[in-house]
Amino acid sequence: MIREVAIVGVGWSGFRPITPDLSYKELMYEAAVQAYEEAGIDPRRDVDSFVTVAEDYNEGTSIFDEYVPDQLGALHRPVQTISGEGIHGLAAAVMQILTGQFDVVVVEGHSKASNILTLPYILAFAFDPVFNRPLAVHPYYVAGMEMLRYQVESGTSHYECACVAAKNRNNALLNPLAGYGAAISAADVMASEPVAEPLTRLECAGHSDGCITLVLAAGETARALTDTPVWVRGIGWANDTPWLESRPWGEARYAQAAAEMVYRTAGIKSPRAEIDFAEIDDTFAYKELQHLEALNLCPPGAAGEWTAAGGTEIGGEFPVNPSGGALGQGHLLDATGLARVLEVVLQLRGQAGQRQIETAEVGLAFGWRGVPTTGGAAVILSN
Amino acid sequence: MSLLHRIEHPRDALAWEGDMPTLGRYTAGIAGEKFFRAIQEHGQFLGTVCPICEIVYVPPRLYCEQCFEHLDEWIEISPIGWVHTFTLVHLDLDGNPLPEPLPLAFIQLDGADGGLVHFLDEIDPEQIFVGMPVEAVFKDPAERKGSILDIAYFRPV
Numbered sequence: 001m002i003r004e005v006a007i008v009g010v011g012w013s014g015f016r017p018i019t020p021d022l023s024y025k026e027l028m029y030e031a032a033v034q035a036y037e038e039a040g041i042d043p044r045r046d047v048d049s050f051v052t053v054a055e056d057y058n059e060g061t062s063i064f065d066e067y068v069p070d071q072l073g074a075l076h077r078p079v080q081t082i083s084g085e086g087i088h089g090l091a092a093a094v095m096q097i098l099t100g101q102f103d104v105v106v107v108e109g110h111s112k113a114s115n116i117l118t119l120p121y122i123l124a125f126a127f128d129p130v131f132n133r134p135l136a137v138h139p140y141y142v143a144g145m146e147m148l149r150y151q152v153e154s155g156t157s158h159y160e161c162a163c164v165a166a167k168n169r170n171n172a173l174l175n176p177l178a179g180y181g182a183a184i185s186a187a188d189v190m191a192s193e194p195v196a197e198p199l200t201r202l203e204c205a206g207h208s209d210g211c212i213t214l215v216l217a218a219g220e221t222a223r224a225l226t227d228t229p230v231w232v233r234g235i236g237w238a239n240d241t242p243w244l245e246s247r248p249w250g251e252a253r254y255a256q257a258a259a260e261m262v263y264r265t266a267g268i269k270s271p272r273a274e275i276d277f278a279e280i281d282d283t284f285a286y287k288e289l290q291h292l293e294a295l296n297l298c299p300p301g302a303a304g305e306w307t308a309a310g311g312t313e314i315g316g317e318f319p320v321n322p323s324g325g326a327l328g329q330g331h332l333l334d335a336t337g338l339a340r341v342l343e344v345v346l347q348l349r350g351q352a353g354q355r356q357i358e359t360a361e362v363g364l365a366f367g368w369r370g371v372p373t374t375g376g377a378a379v380i381l382s383n
Numbered sequence: 384m385s386l387l388h389r390i391e392h393p394r395d396a397l398a399w400e401g402d403m404p405t406l407g408r409y410t411a412g413i414a415g416e417k418f419f420r421a422i423q424e425h426g427q428f429l430g431t432v433c434p435i436c437e438i439v440y441v442p443p444r445l446y447c448e449q450c451f452e453h454l455d456e457w458i459e460i461s462p463i464g465w466v467h468t469f470t471l472v473h474l475d476l477d478g479n480p481l482p483e484p485l486p487l488a489f490i491q492l493d494g495a496d497g498g499l500v501h502f503l504d505e506i507d508p509e510q511i512f513v514g515m516p517v518e519a520v521f522k523d524p525a526e527r528k529g530s531i532l533d534i535a536y537f538r539p540v
């Protein structure tokens with residue numbers, strides 16, 4: 001990249017399935033204060049620009065972007081809200097620093113999912129209003145159909161998909177931030193109630209409330225602010241066709257395209273050899289496997305076997321979602337990808353406690369916007 | 384400085400309920416209009432062709448999403464296809480169990496590069512398989528409204 005960019009401060013609030021005590025503004029304030037204190041900055045003086053990610057329908061407020069400046073310390077400053085995945089917001093912040101016009105930029109994403117009383121209806125409302133929405137079916141049907149096609153094309157068994165959920169829920173037991181930790185087996189996962197066959201309840205991430213705030217700084221500023229900057233090596237994002245009628249169903253082409261860009265910008269030729277671990281969208285268990293293959297971290301069709309053999313466990317050859325992922329932490333709506341980034345940062349700083357990976361030098365985070373979308377974004381970080 | 388006070392009892396945590404008023408119109412568009420009129424009036428599927436990419440779009444579009452050319456070649460598409468993938472849905476939109484699992488499929492239509500997402504019926508859900516040949520069953524002409532629901536469902540051929 002044409003200018004060095006580092007993450008110099010992280011803050012979070014949550015993550016918990018419900019937060020009846022805190023408004024979304026207080027969740028944001030709590031995470032922001034922590035990030036600013038860690039970075040040793042005063043937002044009223046030192047931050048040049050703020051980027052947040054949010055969807056009006058998730059917030060229950062139209063023109064929601066107008067409601068973010070006060071709790072971030074962003075009054076009278078450049079502020080923008082992106083309706084995208086958290087890592088799309090990170091990409092926007094990185095680009096602002098790359099322009100040379102901004103040295104310190106803050107990224108924020110949050111979830112107050114527990115306040116959305118009709119979440120499946122909101123998701124169903126994201127479907128094409130003419131061709132798909134009239135069917136009025138629970139939106140996870142798209143995940144069930146994708147999962148089956150992925151299994152058919154890749155030869156992945158249901159057991160191998162269930163291993164992802166078991167691994168991530170067990171990893172979450174080691175993560176104080178995670179609300180969905182459980183000592184469960186793949187057999188437990190497969191035996192849970194069907195949601196949209198073959199997908200079962202324990203293969204779908206529950207939801208959490210929470211907020212993540214990151215402070216980014218340009219090279220020299222970053223070195224002045226901290227001894228442990230986490231460097232942004234590359235960033236990439238892409239969409240596939242939005243049409244259910246034209247998409248490939250078995251493959252995550254948005255992830256393949258985002259991967260090409262993130263590896264190109266990071267100068268990575270052999271991802272599996274040059275990256276030590278990854279935090280990858282696992283909104284549904286099969287998604288972790290499909291994304292691993294699309295991100296070229298294992299050969300096509302090999303992710304299931306690799307996972308079932310323990311290769312992606314914390315002590316395995318290539319740990320995936322040591323944080324517990326969305327299955328273990330709960331899905332954080334638009335902030336889910338930032339939770340993936342947060343874990344990569346904590347691992348690269350050696351602050352991941354019981355779940356610390358020993359040789360964590362380069363990590364990848366990948367976020368997906370969930371059903372019915374085909375949008376994904378990736379970032380590569382190093383210490 | 385962070386939050387110094389916490390609400391310590393759920394009874395003290397206030398919240399207000401409200402809904403989002405969203406009533407709108409969704410224009411079918413030139414391509415959508417032709418597609419739905421053909422279903423409504425003739426029980427027929429139409430698609431558009433990109434001669435450059437050799438892609439047949441169903442539902443039809445006026446542009447190719449691969450090469451971005453304008454498309455103006457229209458063809459009739461068979462109401463017969465096969466199950467590319469399917470699912471049995473067990474929950475309604477409120478998250479409650481459905482009385483019977485609901486079969487949905489992506490039906491790849493013969494002679495098209497795309498297909499349609501729709502219900503399957505007239506089959507035991509346990510008998511559905513990927514690759515199963517199916518055909519569209521249209522509603523009675525008098526009941527059709529120019530909607531995707533003018534297709535009642537797909538059934539095995």
Ligand SMILES: [Zn+2]
Pocket residue numbers: 433434435436437438447448449450451452
């Ligand atoms: Zn074309």
